[in-house]
Amino acid sequence: MKVFISADIEGCAAITTWDEVHKGRAGHQEFREQMTAEVVAACEGARAAGATDILIKDAHESGCNLIVSRLPEYARIIRAWSGHPYVMMFGLDASFDAALFIGYHDAAGSDTNPLAHTMNDRIARLSINGELASEFTVNAYTASLNGVPPVFLSGDRGICGAAEQLVPGMKTIAVSEGFGRSTMSLAPAKALRLIREGVEEALAGDLSRCSLGLPDRFEVVLEFNNASDAYRSSFYPGVEHPEARTLRFVSNDYFEVLRTIRFITL
Known part of the structure; x- marks a missing residue:
């Protein structure tokens, strides 16, 4: 089984402020460690479900956030940005069996994560066919373009709900929930366990249940x-x-x- 992981940071457990997600700021080191741990947990869950090839796209800001020395030997990683239109899904193609989304956050215009945004902070709202669209929306359709089912997502409660609405068969794990500028989060250790178990469960079933059709227009x-x-x-x-x-x-x-x-x- 070949698995693609797109990893962001604003939806990782306990993250609350911009200081914690921007490279070079005081809070970034602690939470790049949490981002890395959540990705590793996803790798472990995928491995337990039978994955033999895992490709990770570091998909936050610089694209150079994950602590690569902590990644398992059976994983590969894409760092920084190629300029390809797939952006956060660069490296994905039709050879993959499933796509996983770790550390994802709700869309610009939503209120379930104090760091909610879409693409960058210059965009107030993105809609596709009249519906509010998140980075997950854009990237799930990219997976669909390649015939790859999006089967698992972890992040804030809002993006988990939106993902389940777009892809009813997929497994989600909500690790946090936003209230204004604050968050209520699972303990990071519990988030890691639930991600590991959730990924294994998502990949062990019939992956076709998560197939997402592309709109005609x-x-x-x-x-x-x-x-x-x-x-x-x-x-x-x-x-x-x-x-x-x-x-x-x-x-x-x-x-x-x-x-x-x-x-x-x-």
Whole structure:
């Protein structure tokens, strides 16, 4: 079994402030250790379920957060950013049997994580076909584009609920919940155990239950916090600029959606 892991940090256990997720700041070291431990727990669960090849994409900020010396020998890792439109899913292809999402967080415009955002802090809201979309939404459809089922996600309670709604068969583990600028979290050790057990359970069943169909048509609307950011990105081919802070584009080709999102959110 071949498994792909996309790892973020804002949805890891106990993380609450931006100081804890930005490289070079005082809180980052402690929580890059938690991010690493949660990824290792996912690897252990996947291994127990029969995975023989695990590819990890370090998918937060610099792409160089995980402590690589702690990763198991049967895993591989992609660090930093290639520039490919798959972004947080770079390295995924049709040869994988399942995709896992670790440390994920709710979308910009939601209130279940004090660090909720989508792509970057310049975007106020992203919707796909009229529905609020998170980074998980974008990345789950990327998995679907390659015929790979998204089977497991850990993160805040809000993104877990959204993931279950998009992919009803997938397993989720909520390790924290946001209340304004605060969070209520599981103890990190318990989060690790539940992630390990949850991944093993998710991969042991019929993976086809998590198959996600791609819509025939994608209408994507991005609302920026600042009108100047929307104006600058409005010149990308096929993009409409209906309002001061808003961009819209439509495509039947999801790779084109990913390419457009990649370039207009720079």
